Amino acid sequence: MADSRVNVYHNLSIMLNAGLPIMRAIQNVAGQGSFGRLFRKIEPQIATGMSLTDIVPLYRQFEPLDRVLITVGEQTGQSAEMFEMLSQWYAFRQRLSRTMLIGMILPLFYIHAASILIPVVPFALGGWNWAVYFKLMFLILAIFYIPGLVILGIVCLAPKKGILRSILDTAVIYLPAIGKGVRELALSRYCKVFAITYKAGVPIVECARMASESVGNQVMRRRLEGGYVMAKAGEEMSKGFSRFLPAEFLSIWQVGEESGELDESAGRLGDMYAENAERTFGLVSRLLPFGIYLIVILVIAYFIVTGFMKIFDSMYSI
Numbered sequence: 001m002a003d004s005r006v007n008v009y010h011n012l013s014i015m016l017n018a019g020l021p022i023m024r025a026i027q028n029v030a031g032q033g034s035f036g037r038l039f040r041k042i043e044p045q046i047a048t049g050m051s052l053t054d055i056v057p058l059y060r061q062f063e064p065l066d067r068v069l070i071t072v073g074e075q076t077g078q079s080a081e082m083f084e085m086l087s088q089w090y091a092f093r094q095r096l097s098r099t100m101l102i103g104m105i106l107p108l109f110y111i112h113a114a115s116i117l118i119p120v121v122p123f124a125l126g127g128w129n130w131a132v133y134f135k136l137m138f139l140i141l142a143i144f145y146i147p148g149l150v151i152l153g154i155v156c157l158a159p160k161k162g163i164l165r166s167i168l169d170t171a172v173i174y175l176p177a178i179g180k181g182v183r184e185l186a187l188s189r190y191c192k193v194f195a196i197t198y199k200a201g202v203p204i205v206e207c208a209r210m211a212s213e214s215v216g217n218q219v220m221r222r223r224l225e226g227g228y229v230m231a232k233a234g235e236e237m238s239k240g241f242s243r244f245l246p247a248e249f250l251s252i253w254q255v256g257e258e259s260g261e262l263d264e265s266a267g268r269l270g271d272m273y274a275e276n277a278e279r280t281f282g283l284v285s286r287l288l289p290f291g292i293y294l295i296v297i298l299v300i301a302y303f304i305v306t307g308f309m310k311i312f313d314s315m316y317s318i
Contacts, residue, residue, distance in 0.1 A: 003094045004033025009087035016080035023047065035061065052079075065089065068193065068214045076200035085192065092278065099285040107292035114296050115140040118303045140299060144292070161218075169218045177287065181280035184273045186220035187249060191270035199263040205231045249273075 008029045015025040023046050030039040038061050045055050053071045056062040062070075066086060073082030119136035123129065173179040194211035198204060208228035215221040226240025238254045249269060256265025 003090050004035040005090045006087050006094060008032050008036050008039070009083045009090065013080045013084035013087060016083065022052070022079070064216065065189065065214050068210055072193065072197050072200075072202075072210055076197060076202055078196065078200055081196060085196070092274075096278075096281050096285075099282060100288070102285075104289065104292075107289045107296070110293065110296050111141070111144050114300055118300055136303075140303075143299060144295070166218050169220075173217060173219050177280060177284045181277050181284065182217055183220060184277035184280060186215045186217045186224075187246070188270050188273035188277060189214045189216070190220075190224050191266045191273065195263050195267035195270055198266065204237070208232075208237060 011029050011032065012025050015028060016022065020028075023043075026039050026043055026046060029036050030043060031037055038059060041059075042052075042055055046052070051074055053074050056067050056070050069082040069086055070079070073079035115137045118140060119133045123133040123136075173182050175182075190211045193214040194207050197207040197210055202210075205228070208231040212221055212225045212228050215224060223242035223245055226242060227237035228240070230240035231237050236254075236257050238250060238257055241250060241253070252265050252269055253262075256262035259265075
């Protein structure tokens, strides 16, 4: 399903760039998909003089990144640029989800085919007992579905902050391949928000704070928030960054500080890590089906071996 936020934010960006007042722009996007309908509720609040910065925290449909960038846009007068960045972010996320879904179609077919075909031998050996057949069929499906549902439940139901979220975020960034993509996405967000705010003339302390708040993963946020501490103390931000951050990130950031072109360096880093993240998740989407194929093959091999063992046992018992 298409994410309506992509079009809503993109259209807001176009209209604001064309010189339309924010009230007119919101009226035009109201009703564009499920997210556009949310702007119908916002419209009366804008009419009373409230700012989007004050309004978006009232609605859970706005994610933390939305809140940070919308606030940055209003403070810097670059709302159009912020809305376009949000549109590109959700388009990327939608593209990623679609790639993963397409990659899962064939493995899911094999899983369900295996759950139907594998229990046939035990079904026959058990005297054509339907209870045995369905028990094995659901057991095979459970091998795949239960871990998936547990992971999905943890991700969706875990609080946005706190110890449980910190544990989950830590586990995610150390996953093979996926963790690398999550780290790159976090760095991309941080660098892009910092570059835009700093270029717009926002004080560096505020830039560092907003950039840190835009990072979704708590572990990556802790690795980066030392930059805010150093900026607040009047020191170079790079002195506060964690040593666990990539060497090229630290090096390019330091070059930006030394050359006085920190906004340009941060912008280049943001683009670089966004491209890296897309490549990484593209690779994951291609490799994930092979992992599922391997599990399917192992399950099939297990039931074939146990089936033949039962046949041989029954032959020797005659």
